[in-house]
Amino acid sequence: xxxxxxxxxxxxxxxxxxxxxxxxxxxxxxxxxxxxxxxxxxxxxxxxxxxxxxxxxxxxxxxxxxxxxxxxxxxxxxxxxxxxxxxxxxxxxxxxxxxxxxxxxxxxxxxxxxxxxxxxxxxxxxxxxxxxxxxxxxxxxxxxxxxxxxxxxxxxxxxxxxxxxxxxxxxxxxxxxxxxxxxxxxxxxxxxxxxxxxxxxxxxxxxxxxxxxxxxxxxxxxxxxxxxxxxxxxxxxxxxxxxxxxxxxxxxxxxxxxxxxxxxxxxxxxxxxxxxxxxxxxxxxxxxxxxxxxxxxxxxxxxxxxxxxxxxxxxxxxxxxxxxxxxxxxxxxxxxxxxxxxxxxxxxxxxxxxxxxxxxxxxxxxxxxxxxxxxxxxxxxxxxxxxxxxxxxxxxxxxxxxxxxxxxxxxxxxxxxxxxxxxxxxxxxxxxxxxxx
Amino acid sequence: xxxxxxxxxxxxxxxxxxxxxxxxxxxxxxxxxxxxxxxxxxxxxxxxxxxxxxxxxxxxxxxxxxxxxxxxxxxxxxxxxxxxxxxxxxxxxxxxxxxxxxxxxxxxxxxxxxxxxxxxxxxxxxxxxxxxxxxxxxxxxxxxxxxxxxxxxxxxxxxxxxxxxxxxxxxxxxxxxxxxxxxxxxxxxxxxxxxxxxxxxxxxxxxxxxxxxxxxxxxxxxxxxxxxxxxxxxxxxxxxxxxxxxxxxxxxxxxxxxxxxxxxxxxxxxxxxxxxxxxxxxxxxxxxxxxxxxxxxxxxxxxxxxxxxxxxxxxxxxxxxxxxxxxxxxxxxxxxxxxxxxxxxxxxxxxxxxxxxxxxxxxxxxxxxxxxxxxxxxxxxxxxxxxxxxxxxxxxxxxxxxxxxxxxxxxxxxxxxxxxxxxxxxxxxxxxxxxxx
Numbered sequence: 071x072x073x074x075x076x077x078x079x080x081x082x083x084x085x086x087x088x089x090x091x092x093x094x095x096x097x098x099x100x101x102x103x104x105x106x107x108x109x110x111x112x113x114x115x116x117x118x119x120x121x122x123x124x125x126x127x128x129x130x131x132x133x134x135x136x137x138x139x140x141x142x143x144x145x146x147x148x149x150x151x152x153x154x155x156x157x158x159x160x161x162x163x164x165x166x167x168x169x170x171x172x173x174x175x176x177x178x179x180x181x182x183x184x185x186x187x188x189x190x191x192x193x194x195x196x197x198x199x200x201x202x203x204x205x206x207x208x209x210x211x212x213x214x215x216x217x218x219x220x221x222x223x224x225x226x227x228x229x230x231x232x233x234x235x236x237x238x239x240x241x242x243x244x245x246x247x248x249x250x251x252x253x254x255x256x257x258x259x260x261x262x263x264x265x266x267x268x269x270x271x272x273x274x275x276x277x278x279x280x281x282x283x284x285x286x287x288x289x290x291x292x293x294x295x296x297x298x299x300x301x302x303x304x305x306x307x308x309x310x311x312x313x314x315x316x317x318x319x320x321x322x323x324x325x326x327x328x329x330x331x332x333x334x335x336x337x338x339x340x341x342x343x344x345x346x347x348x349x350x351x352x353x354x355x356x357x358x359x360x361x362x363x364x365x366x367x368x369x370x371x372x373x374x375x376x377x378x379x380x381x382x383x384x385x386x387x388x389x390x391x392x393x394x395x396x397x398x399x400x401x402x403x404x405x406x407x408x409x410x411x412x413x414x415x416x417x418x419x420x421x422x423x424x425x426x427x428x429x430x431x432x433x434x435x436x437x438x439x440x441x442x443x444x445x446x447x448x449x450x451x452x453x454x455x456x457x458x459x460x461x462x463x464x465x466x467x468x469x470x471x472x473x474x475x476x477x478x479x480x481x482x483x484x485x486x487x488x489x490x491x492x493x494x495x496x497x498x499x500x501x502x503x504x505x506x507x
Numbered sequence: 508x509x510x511x512x513x514x515x516x517x518x519x520x521x522x523x524x525x526x527x528x529x530x531x532x533x534x535x536x537x538x539x540x541x542x543x544x545x546x547x548x549x550x551x552x553x554x555x556x557x558x559x560x561x562x563x564x565x566x567x568x569x570x571x572x573x574x575x576x577x578x579x580x581x582x583x584x585x586x587x588x589x590x591x592x593x594x595x596x597x598x599x600x601x602x603x604x605x606x607x608x609x610x611x612x613x614x615x616x617x618x619x620x621x622x623x624x625x626x627x628x629x630x631x632x633x634x635x636x637x638x639x640x641x642x643x644x645x646x647x648x649x650x651x652x653x654x655x656x657x658x659x660x661x662x663x664x665x666x667x668x669x670x671x672x673x674x675x676x677x678x679x680x681x682x683x684x685x686x687x688x689x690x691x692x693x694x695x696x697x698x699x700x701x702x703x704x705x706x707x708x709x710x711x712x713x714x715x716x717x718x719x720x721x722x723x724x725x726x727x728x729x730x731x732x733x734x735x736x737x738x739x740x741x742x743x744x745x746x747x748x749x750x751x752x753x754x755x756x757x758x759x760x761x762x763x764x765x766x767x768x769x770x771x772x773x774x775x776x777x778x779x780x781x782x783x784x785x786x787x788x789x790x791x792x793x794x795x796x797x798x799x800x801x802x803x804x805x806x807x808x809x810x811x812x813x814x815x816x817x818x819x820x821x822x823x824x825x826x827x828x829x830x831x832x833x834x835x836x837x838x839x840x841x842x843x844x845x846x847x848x849x850x851x852x853x854x855x856x857x858x859x860x861x862x863x864x865x866x867x868x869x870x871x872x873x874x875x876x877x878x879x880x881x882x883x884x885x886x887x888x889x890x891x892x893x894x895x896x897x898x899x900x901x902x903x904x905x906x907x908x909x910x911x912x913x914x915x916x917x918x919x920x921x922x923x924x925x926x927x928x929x930x931x932x933x934x935x936x937x938x939x940x941x942x943x944x
Contacts, residue, residue, distance in 0.1 A: 203679050208763060228761050233704050234695055238763040239676035239770070242640050243864045244728055253729040255861035258671055258802065267670050269802050291681055291772070292690040292942065318861065324665050326645060326675040327764025330861040333676070335728070365695065365706050424692035424755065424767040425942075427680045505729065505862075 071349040071376075075099070075170040078490045082173045083180040084187065086120030093483065093493025094118040096173050099166055100306070100341040100494070101126075103149060107194040115146035115154070115198075116188070118341055118495070119173055123193050128186040129172075134179045139168035151199045151284075151342070155305045155430035158287040159346070162305065166346055195249075195340030199284065199431035201242045204336070205421060206280075206312060206435040208236040211411035213440040216452040232362050235412040235420045240312075240435070241333035248497045252335035254474060254504040257318040267321060271504035274316035274457060274471045277478040278438040279385045279448030281407055282310035282338050283414055285432035292425040297370045300415035301345060303428065307381070307414075309339040309480040309497035310435045316451055316471070338433070339480070339497035347492060351484035352376035355413050367423050368416045377413035382406050383439055383482050385448060389467055390475030397465050399479055405441035405448060474503045508786040508813075512536070512607040515927050519610045520617040521624065523557030530920065530930025531555040533610050536603055537743070537778040537931070538563075540586060544631040552583035552591070552635075553625070555778055555932070556610055560630050565623040566609075571616050576605035588636045588721075588779070592742045592867035595724040596783070599742065603783055632686075632777030636721065636868035638679045641773070642858060643717075643749060643872040645673040648848035650877040653889040669799050672849040672857045677749075677872070678770035685934045689772035691911060691941040694755040704758060708941035711753035711894060711908045714915040715875040716822045716885030718844055719747035719775050720851055722869040729862040734807045737852035738782060740865065744818070744851075746776040746917040746934035747872045753888055753908070775870070776917070776934035784929060788921035789813035792850050804860050805853045814850035818931075819843050820876055820919050822885060826904055827912030834902050836916055842878035842885060911940045 075097065081088045082096040094100070100118050105111040116123035127147035129135070135143045142165035145153035154162065172179040208214060211231065218226030230236065246252075254275055258267040286305035289295050295303050312332060319331030355377035363369065383406060388399035412420075417436070422428055438448040447453050450471055453461050460468035472478070482494035512534065518525045519533040531537070537555050542548040553560035564584035566572070572580045579602035582590035591599065609616040645651060648668065655663030667673065683689075691712055695704040723742035726732050732740050749769060756768030792814035800806065820843060825836035849857075854873070859865055875885040884890050887908055890898050897905040909915070919931035 205766075230695075230697075230704075230758055230761065234759055236759070236763055237766050239678055239766070241676055241863060243866050243869070244862075246728075253862055256731075257861045258667075260667075266799065267667075267802070269804060291683075294693075294942075315861070321667055322671055322673070323762065323764075324667065325760065325764070326673055327760075327762070329642075329674050329676070330857075330863065334862040362703065365704070367706060420767075424694045424752070425681075425690055425771040426678060426767065429680050432680070505731075 075166055076350050076489060078488060080170070081175045082119060083175050083177060084120045084122055084173060086122065089120065092120055093495050094120055095490050095492060096170060097490035098343065098347055098492035099169050100343045100347065101146065101151060101198065102195050102340040102342065103151065103198040104193045104195050106188060106192055113149040113196055115148065115151060117169055121190050122187040123190055124183065125186045125188055129183055132182045132186065134172055134183060135165070135168050138164035150431065152431040155199065155284065155286045159302055162344060163346055166344065195247050197245060197247050197338065198340065198342060201245060201431055201433050202429045204240040204242045204245060204433045205237050206240045206437060207412065207417050208437040209410045209412040209417060210437055210440050212409060212442055213438040213448060213452065216440060216444065216447055220456040235417045237417065237421065238327045240336065244333055245336045245338060247338060247340050250335060250337045251500045251502050253502045255315050255318065255330065255334040256504055257315065257330045258321055259317040260321040272315040272318055275501060276314045276316050276450045276471055277385065278312035278314055279383055279480055280310040280312050280438055281381060281436045282308040283417065283434040283436065284308065284342050285428045285434065286430060288429040289422050289427055291427040294422040294425065295419055297367060297415060297419040298372055300418040303418055304345045304414060306342040306344040307348065308342050309482050309494050311337040311478060311480055311497055311499055312435055313337070313499065335499065337497055337499035339495050341495045343492065343494055348379055348484060350489040351380045351486055353378045353380050353408055357411065364416065368419055373413060373415060377415055378408045379414065380406055380408045380486065381482055381484055384480065386479040386481065387463065387469065388477040388479060389473065391467060392465060400464050402453060402461065403446055403448060405439055405446040407436065407439055409441050410436060410439060472501050474501055476501050512603055513787050513926060515925060518612045519556060520612050520614060521557045521559055521610060523559065526557065529557055530932055531557055532927050532929065533607060534927035535780065535784055535929035536606050537780045537784065538583065538588060538635065539632050539777040539779065540588065540635040541630045541632050543625060543629055550586040550633055552585065552588060554606055558627050559624040560627055561620065562623045562625055566620055569619045569623065571609055571620060572605050575601035587868065589868040592636065592721065592723045596739055599781060600783055603781065632684050634682060634684050634775065635777065635779060638682060638868055638870050639866045641677040641679045641682060641870045642674050643677045643874060644849065644854050645874040646847045646849040646854060647874055647877050649846060649879055650875040650885060650889065653877060653881070653884055657893040672854045674854065674858065675764045677773065681770055682773045682775060684775060684777050687772060687774045688937045688939050690939045692752050692755065692767065692771040693941055694752065694767045695758055696754040697758040709752040709755055712938060713751045713753055713887045713908055714822065715749035715751055716820055716917055717747040717749050717875055718818060718873045719745040720854065720871040720873065721745065721779055722865045722871065723867060725866040726859050726864055728864040731859040731862065732856055734804060734852060734856040735809055737855040740855055741782045741851060743779040743781040744785065745779050746919050746931050748774040748915060748917055748934055748936055749872055750936065772936065774934055774936035776932050778932045780929065780931055785816055785921060787926040788817045788923050790815045790817050790845055794848065801853065805856055810850060810852060814852055815845045816851065817843055817845040817923065818919055818921055821917065823916040823918065824900065824906065825914040825916060826910065828904060829902060837901050839890060839898065840883055840885065842876055842883040844873065844876055846878050847873060847876060909938050911938055913938050
């Protein structure tokens with residue numbers, strides 16, 4: 071899996087890609103769909119390199135790519151990546167190798183490709199694929215335990231949690247890319263002690279720190295994806311904020327799950343970090359010996375050896391006051407995807423095991439990722455113990471749940487000794503007042 | 508709402524449309540996307556008339572339509588109806604009026620349009636829109652009570668049921684059109700008394716008799732559809748079978764709802780009966796005075812006066828044995844959509860009230876429609892009391908749940924004194940053995 075594109079010694083002729091701490095060194099090469107901000111240009115694919123976007127349509131037109139890389143670049147020049155995703159990992163890998171070579175110091179293509187760069191500060195992004203279906207999982211045992219404890223202190227985890235990567239279908243139409251601003255939702259809430267629900271603006275609005283999984287090659291209806299081939303079906307990962315209206319959810323979710331509590335907005339980061347770029351940061355997966363071990367369709371040598379991914383995750387908050395006084399965002403928590411009870415591959419295998427067909431451009435969410443300690447939790451409902459313990463912010467504000475004007479920013483990156491640090495950029499969304507407020 | 512197209516006295520120059528009992532008299536005019544069976548023709552829109560399909564692309568090319576009807580016909584000539592749906596009811600209504608006039612006895616266009624007819628027995632159909640999102644509701648109080656009684660005999664209905672049109676997001680990719688055949692799903696099941704789940708083919712496979720709702724015009728994110736404008740956002744209805752794996756569902760559904768229990772297949776009828784065609788069969792809606800009355804966003808004069816639709820619904824079963832011995836399908840139950848606790852319009856208003864954006868071509872399901880008496884139930888789990896009382900079939904077979912080779916056929920129609928009888932065609936799906944069996 072590890073190849074020349076992961077070599078930590080590589081440097082790019084795009085100088086900003088060599089700056090320590092950049093999210094986008096030449097070892098990363100994530101994809102997004104972009105155009106110049108505010109322009110009427112066509113949306114097309116780009117690759118992040120330092121503080122620039124390499125325009126893939128323009129680069130392809132220079133003849134920079136050949137063979138399978140050229141086929142992939144042609145698909146990546148479109149307004150959605152569904153075609154690129156459908157090609158499968160061989161083509162994506164060929165494009166990655168060609169991009170790595172063309173963007174390295176001394177590359178012969180440096181001259182022609184320099185003209186294909188657009189500064190990221192001048193770019194805007196959109197949802198990078200036509201998402202056929204969106205599924206959200208619930209894969210963190212720490213999150214499930216923290217949440218379950220609020221409702222069932224003696225028995226926080228459902229009996230199925232350690233057997234099934236629990237998932238449910240989500241709403242595609244309201245998925246937006248970083249920068250999304252949305253109105254605080256209204257809905258029915260049932261205050262404690264009342265006998266009838268109120269119709270009200272949400273009073274317990276929350277974020278959820280998640281990772282998004284972009285499906286690459288699909289599977290046919292009735293033909294499950296075996297656990298040892300899941301990697302061939304994952305195009306890459308992004309950051310995902312599954313905004314949640316906790317009070318609406320508490321009243322509506324029995325017996326069929328969350329609905330209006332989630333479907334008003336979901337925000338994703340524009341950059342897709344490919345599974346190949348993540349190869350150096352994969353790590354062994356196991357679970358406590360006293361826990362049930364996975365059924366055969368969810369287990370295997372690949373799962374055990376490198377099923378987990380050490381993807382560092384952070385959630386930050388920027389209140390209206392912080393924006394106004396220039397103090398800037400502050401971090402709420404930090405965890406890693408490696409703590410997930412279920413791996414990305416297990417989610418893919420489970421999703422398809424009953425015959426459900428996944429399609430290129432489908433999006434899966436991992437569910438809120440919370441670490442083992444409570445200050446590593448990926449949502450305010452956990453950090454504030456269900457709203458009982460307000461979280462103190464460094465500027466003197468505090469939060470139980472989100473207020474109007476709050477922006478939440480998710481960040482993610484991977485680092486490992488002997489390899490480069492690669493990042494995901496940011497996933498930012500902002501809460502606007504409810505309509506009529 | 509009622510206009511010249513609903514006149515029971517209208518007859519068509521397509522003689523089969525005048526046959527008593529036909530689903531497709533000239534008062535109906537439902538839309539489907541079709542082509543000649545087994546051909547490589549382009550998929551395009553058609554209208555059912557008697558035992559024929561009027562090819563809308565061909566009819567439009569004859570110049571049969573003018574003004575708004577021609578705009579609608581141009582959109583209806585495409586391989587999906589998303590464009591037609593987005594136009595809104597004014598255009599759809601203009602096309603319906605033009606079709607009604609052109610297909611009536613004595614119409615000047617009879618000569619040119621006769622060449623645009625394709626016999627239905629030579630046609631095949633496909634899913635008529637690119638479905639952006641699929642949502643399934645749970646709107647029948649009789650179904651919810653029957654199901655709830657199996658799990659909670661003393662308290663069958665959840666406290667939210669009479670306040671909220673409960674819904675959840677479903678899977679788009681596995682939706683197929685009538686004729687769909689699918690493998691019995693496999694998954695985790697937890698047999699009673701066991702301490703660990705099995706991985707097994709589903710043992711409690713069921714159908715669900717539902718109505719599908721096609722969204723027409725959408726709404727913008729954050730801008731709910733008011734209850735008094737819901738009709739402008741519904742293009743029409745179809746039949747929908749929400750196949751369900753009850754044993755997989757029982758083990759997986761807490762706390763986030765059904766997932767693999769539903770996402771292996773959903774079958775819809777190809778014909779969309781427009782809301783305008785259904786105008787004569789709308790009827791008053793109310794609920795028992797002792798029940799909570801709807802919150803304001805779900806209530807109004809329109810809901811009370813004609814919120815319900817008297818759409819007769821039937822489920823039939825055709826076993827492999829019935830096919831082999833020629834005895835044919837037999838009816839399992841019969842009910843009407845008018846018994847639904849929540850109306851189509853209430854579902855649309857609720858779906859969008861938190862800001863969720865509906866889009867043209869979205870599909871909603873009403874949830875299983877069961878009537879007040881147990882023999883009017885819309886699923887085997889109800890008819891067989893959770894598998895305890897097998898349902899006897901007239902040929903000596905019996906069923907608790909579906910067996911391999913069983914086909915389930917849904918039928919629907921409306922009739923009212925002084926108006927024509929209009930039908931939905933059929934929605935047929937067949938269970939194949941699990942893979943490896």
